[in-house]
Every structure is written in C-alpha cells, then in structure tokens.
Amino acid sequence: MKPEYKPLKELNDKTQKYKTKVKVIHKSTPQQSPNKTRYQRLLLKDDEGFTMKGALFDTDIEKYAEALERNGEYELSNATITAVPPQYASKPNEYSMIINARIEINPLSINPIVLGPHYQSIATVPRDPFNTELVDILGVLLYVSRTKPIPRPHGGEDLVREMFLIDHSYDRPFTVSLWNELLGRIIPCCGNPCSDRKDIQR
Missing domain, CATH: 2.40.50.140 (Nucleic acid-binding proteins)
Known part of the structure; x- marks a missing residue:
C-alpha cells in the first residue's frame, strides 16, 4: 500500500x-x-x-x-x-x-551531487544579517546604481554601488551591495564592466 x-x-x-x-x-x-x-x-x-x-x-x-x-x-x-x-x-x-x-x-x-552552481530562488535567501553562507542566484538585473562614497567613522570613505535583481519567486527587487574592490566586477550583457558614466538597465 x-x-x-x-x-x-x-x-x-x-x-x-x-x-x-x-x-x-x-x-x-x-x-x-x-x-x-x-x-x-x-x-x-x-x-x-x-x-x-x-x-x-x-x-x-x-x-x-x-x-x-x-x-x-x-x-x-x-x-x-x-x-x-x-x-x-x-x-x-x-x-x-x-x-x-x-x-x-x-x-x-540518493542522486549524485551535481557539481557547479546550485541556483536558489531569491525568496529562499536567509534574511539573517549574520549569515555568511554563499549562495548562487539566477535572476534578471534591473538596475545598477552609480558609485556612491560612504564616509567612514574615523576618516576616509568606502565606495559602494547597488544592483537590483528580481526573479519569479519574489514580488520586489532584491538588492546586492558591492563595495570597493568588487565594483569593477559587474559585467552586464554587453560584456564590458559597468561605467559610472551610465547606469545600466535591463
């Protein structure tokens, strides 16, 4: 039965x-x-x-x-x-x-573990601010902001820009912040790194 x-x-x-x-x-x-x-x-x-x-x-x-x-x-x-x-x-x-x-x-x-990216929907990403787990997300890039300077409490500044992503699982965009040395790693569909001279919309 x-x-x-x-x-x-x-x-x-x-x-x-x-x-x-x-x-x-x-x-x-x-x-x-x-x-x-x-x-x-x-x-x-x-x-x-x-x-x-x-x-x-x-x-x-x-x-x-x-x-x-x-x-x-x-x-x-x-x-x-x-x-x-x-x-x-x-x-x-x-x-x-x-x-x-x-x-x-x-x-x-029991199926063999498939190597390579294991994409998660945005809705399943933990909201725990102390979470350090790495996850793979596949979504649509809506917008990349311009670079903004953020003052440090004891002098100097950090540079940050934000990406806004969305997929089928979430009803509002998911924000990913890129800081300092990670800024040059945004590669849009054209294949060239994003420039501060023009925001990217997809």
Whole structure:
C-alpha cells in the first residue's frame, strides 16, 4: 500500500504525527551564530513543488551529516516544526523543520551531487544579517546604481554601488551591495564592466 504523505504546505507547529516525502535541494555549510550556536540550513521540496526550510544544530550537524544528502529524496516522519521568526521569514506564516533525535528518516533515492552552481530562488535567501553562507542566484538585473562614497567613522570613505535583481519567486527587487574592490566586477550583457558614466538597465 502506497504511504499517504502530508504535503509541506499543511505542516505547522501544531502538527504532531505525520509522514512527508521531500527532496533536499539545498544544504548549507555549517555556521556559527553570534551567540556561538552552530547551525546548518536545509531547503526541502515536496512533489507538489512546495518548499520548507530545515535546520540542524550543534552535535546534530555531524550526527545527520550523511543521513540527508543534497539531491536525495527521503520520507521524513514526526520532525519538530517551528515558526520562523518574522525578521527571518521569507513569507508570512513560514515554518521550519528541525532535524533532531525526534525525526525518522527513510531514504527513498540518493542522486549524485551535481557539481557547479546550485541556483536558489531569491525568496529562499536567509534574511539573517549574520549569515555568511554563499549562495548562487539566477535572476534578471534591473538596475545598477552609480558609485556612491560612504564616509567612514574615523576618516576616509568606502565606495559602494547597488544592483537590483528580481526573479519569479519574489514580488520586489532584491538588492546586492558591492563595495570597493568588487565594483569593477559587474559585467552586464554587453560584456564590458559597468561605467559610472551610465547606469545600466535591463
């Protein structure tokens, strides 16, 4: 008999006993928060195309290092579901799955890790200001600002310019700030570095 899986969109912090089938589409490198808590992020996707963030903490990072692989499909049961704090949420009423001793993991298929960029939608990029995780984003470049000088508190100045990107997942542009030596690395569609003499719009 085929298992009855609960879709991710129906899971919340009141959900108790359940099974869901997901694919791990992103697995970050472990990091450390300002309060010294170690954590690792996951992004899970079900057969209906819905996504949910996942998280591991401290010793559970090593404990489940090989239990959940990127591109692998799994049956997950009874993991704790918690509400994402509003300041870190990508959408209203967002929830996260905590990977700890409560979870039951049944591998369904493990696909080889594909080397190269693994593009994330803008909506899934963490809003945590202390996050240092590197991500690949594929979007449309709307606008590149002129270079602006930013005074330093103790003298001198930094140079900054902003790029505005958008993709299918987010209803407003995503801002990327480029500072100092990174300014010359903006390469628009024409193939030439951006000049301060003319803003680029795409």
